[in-house]
Amino acid sequence: MKLRGLLTLAMIAQVVVTAVALLASQAVTGTGFGLAQIIALTVSGAVALLLARVCMRAIETSQNKRVAAQLAEQAQVGAQLTQAVIKTALDAFVQTDERGIVLEWSLQAEALTGWTRKEALGSDVVDLLIAEPLREGFRQRMMRLLPELSNAPIGIRFEASLVHRNGEAILIEASSTSLHLGGRHLINTFVKDVTRRHAAEEQLIQAQKMEAVGQLTGGIAHEFNNMLTVITGTIEILADAVKDNPPLATITKLISEAADRGAALTSSLLSFARKQALQPAEIDVNELLEELAKLLLATFDKKIEIVTKLDAKAWLAFADRGQLSAALLNLAINARDAMLAGGRLTLTTRNVVFGVREAVAVGAGYAGDYVEIEIADTGSGIPPAILERIFDPFFSTKDVGKGTGLGLSMVFGFVKQSGGGIKVASEERRGTTFTIYLPKAETSTLRPAGYDERKIVGGRETILCVEDDNDVRQYVTVQLESLGYKVIPAANAAEALAVAAEGKTFDLLFTDIVMAGGMNGRELAEQMVAARPSLRVLFTSGYAYDSLHAQGRATLDAPLLTKPYRKAELARMLRRSLDTAVDSAGDAIPTPYSVQADVEGFLRRQATEDNSRPRSRK
Template sequence: MKLFKLTLWTIASLTGVSLFVGGVGGALLLRHVERTYVEMQAYANAQGARRVSRLLEQQLAAGATPKELEHRLQTSLTHSPYDETGFLCLLDAKGTVLCHPDAKSVGMNMSHAPFYRLDNTRTSPVGEWFGKKKGGSGLLLDQDYGGKTQIVHSEPVRGTDWSVSVHSNAALVEERVNRLRRAIQRTAIPILIGFIAFGTLAARFVGRSYEHQIEAANMDLERRVSERTEELREAMARYRNLFESAPSAIFLRQQGGKLIDVNTKAEELTGFSRETLLTLSFDDLCEKVGDLPSSPMTVNSTVNGRHAWAGALTTNAASRHDVHVREVHVYESEIQEAQGDFCLEIVQDVTDQKLLEAELNQSRKMEAIGQLAGGVAHDFNNVLTAIMGFSKLTRSAYPEDETIQRNLLEVINAGERAGNLTRQLLAFSRKQILQPKIVSFNDILSNLEKMLSRVIGEQVEIEAHYEPDLWPVRVDPGQIEQVVLNLAVNARDAMPEGGTLRIATSNFRQCDTNEGLASTSHCEDRVLLTVSDTGTGIPNEIRDRIFEPFFTTKETGKGTGLGLATVHGIVKQHGGDIEVDSAPGRGTTFRITFPTTEGAEDVSLDVQAKPLPRGSETILLVEDEPGVRQLGETILKDLGYKVLTAENARAALQVLASFDGAVAMMLTDVVMSGMSVKELVQRLGETHPKLKVAYMTGYTDDTIVDKGVLQEGVTLIHKPFSASTLAETVREVLDRGVHANGLH
């Protein structure tokens, strides 16, 4: 009995020991399997964390800013799968989440979460671990995710206070271990004893199985991280390429105005380097001056939540030598990110466009006024021709009557002043008939000096500086004299207490450089005429208006406002340019340039007085204005000529067809109703080839004048004309003029 009991006790003891050993062995096996899986998972996490950490370090070394990297990483993580298997995030030294696949988790703090390192038995807050900027693996009890334990590996990013943290759910390890534990519990004691006997082998087998699974999971995680990293690199490259190649200046700023990125166009526009711009605020560079008016672009911007406004952009004066403050249009868009709100400013420089628009508007205004002035002057000249002509004829008819002589002289003087006014209108409108000659400005100015002294008075001293070997120009001497006289009178009025009028000539080479794919430069020889005074100067607010017709700052009755307008018109009609430099208190300087020409200068500019020539030939007078037609007929008959008259071109053809005698010359107005003068001359060239032709007009026309310059060999009489002018012109045409067929 004792032996049986002993045997049973021994068997029970052995069974108990076996069960105890089996239980302890099973528990140790489960713990070994669990730790092995944790270490494998931690190793996989470490590989992924190191890969991303090295990539961030490379981007920082390439010049990317921390803010820019946070934005790119968050964008990539937002489009990454986020499930229970694991995720990647970015934390700073305080344990604050900077980037996370779940945007709601950005900004959360994990510094107080308990952390158990795999290589240390001590539990410490995660903030202490991150603060030391050391990498490692461990178990994290994340209270913010329902108290779940996570397998974590953190890798520091050198040069920053960041750590890349890769997390895996530890519950998956526990689930596998629990399944194994339940299987052991369901196994019978013999199986348990057998399991204990082969525990080591089973442990190794299970370990290898889990090792293969961990290795497969690790490879999959590495593949996914590598794919996301490559996508992130390509996205960053595309973004930078689009950003830098944009045709407009782009500024990326924080809500407070601090600039965090700019493109190449922004550097070119401001004249500042990128490094300097990133130290500035956008508000320091650009000041808003108003909202842009409604347009398709601005309406579209408003609909899409953007804002468009006009601003004044201050540039680097040391780098830009044109306009220091540029007019710009700013198109502003707000960008909301998990890291914060940003503003994208697209800036377009419209300074040059505004200047061109202002010049175009001024040109159109001057052209419209010029057309009106030219038309009025033409009609006015017809009236003046009759008034002055008949006044002179009446004075000649009553030489003994002093009252008639005195009254008609006043009429003639008034007519001459009116004629001068119309000539100024024609000069301003660039419709004055030019009779150019190849001359030297020095000769014109030398002949004009005595007249200038009488015009400006003794209080103003004239200083003349003429370049000896001045290049010749092709100009109308009378018109150039008018330019200098008008400028001299203005200078005199600007120096009521006296001063100095300086007139200078010089040779000048003007070069225009065009920047493009190939830089080219075009140079032109020009003659520079400079007229300056020491007067009061021109205020800045009216400088842009001085060439407008009828604009004057003089008292009523002391100026017509046509002086500088006439100067501008004459200069432009000669193909020249005029610039003014003036400021209150330092006088005014006009610089006028004219193109040079080749050829010998005309012998003399002086017009010699000649006796009034007469004749007996027959002349056809064609004029649609009755007063002018009657005046011309009277003057020509008094000079001995036979005169036929016609009111238009068709009437002239009829008069010639019905006249049996020989007609030596036709004097015709340029512009008449009905048949054009050009057609009339062409038809007479066929039927009366020896008929000589002269023209008279109050303004120019394309049939006679090409771009305002008298064609070679054509004779034209300006209205209003005097009896002597008509007599001399008619005699000259009859002796050496051009026939209707174009031959001399």
């Protein structure tokens, strides 16, 4: 506007100067304002107008160039900002045209797919990233999405399975938007790798499913154990009564054996449900696998090669030795069944240290030190369609009558209950590898002293028996009285507390752990021991794991008698609980017998030293 104002002033000045010149010429010559002066003035005005128009066009051209330069600079800055956003974004960026030809490929896209920018530009994105059998279907899907993408200002979001350059599958989440630029149709896509997240979600769903099934299975097994406790116990009484009648004795034996099979079945169910009471201790896994290898060499077909690769520096594991042996034998038998034509079974141990992510990936309880046990075969492998179901209870691919479907369920439950993890990798016609992770043993754990199970020893003490199942309570009362004990029965914790409040004396509290009525056996024992520190406690349950692992300090060392049990086991556990001497505060009292062997050894050494010492002559 300033330039235009100056131009206008210049024109006015030109007209004024021209008029002054003409007037001056007239004054000098004395002639009037004639035609010649008018023509001169008109020409001058025309020249002025032409000059003004030329100047204005020059000004407009200059301004247009300046605006264009500013727009170009802004576009360049915008492009730089866009590139900066793409380069610093956490997700990969891919730009294609409507045919799928790659126009832009970020560094994150290189890291995600393995293809460099130079290799990707100009290539068909479907050929680069989609498995060959799926390419045609993917293209058709993209063509159907293009109109929807053009009409969606915020774009669309979808998931897809891509293939890395090295052949690995990648699950991605993509967000695409459409852009029309210069007559071209561009598709901008940000891609995020969600493979790990998806695996974690699947693992969570599987864990929730297994937990739900485990809760149901454990509850059913608990009820069966109550019934089996009565059956296995009373059959002993019947067997003793009909021992002189061979036909009836045979029948009682059949019933007893059937009850034992039922007990074994519920034990497997509880193991899967992670409700089995374990006795964890330090285990030398190398020693255990060497024993297993000897057993397998002696029993497996010679066409199966047994190979051990044991880390000499493997840590001690903390788990139940018997349950671990059963789990490893189960896996070995499954491997044998998968190698009917022969093959190789490899047993491996090593130490591993897990961070949080690694521990979650294998389903371990926490980050830390673990002992890894690997059992690998070269058998037929497991089809992918059933791989996710192999740990489900009663799921089996064997012929009817050749398996219960509880083997792998038991292994899974035992490992998880032990605070470890398990994973399986399998490929059809190549073999299967099961890998177990068990927590490293931190401190030594003493095993309880054994008892002679062949000898049934009773007593004359008084026992407060707390059991909410009426049949089990009656059976236990009969068995306890047959062993010579005085029994005070109680149907629940409230009745037991009422007995204690009345001041009745009793030497041992024998209580079920899982009971109805609000207070379980553990809480009852804690309350009673707080009032009577010298009171002995014996727990019993067919569903004991959770309650025992939440117990208080006062009953930390109280033994557990698992259901179903027989009279001999009941008698042994009662004496184990009653024969440990304790003082009024509930602390163990060393008995003379506990140090007798050391005393005698000391005296023998002293006598030997005295005899070997030369005697001085007087």
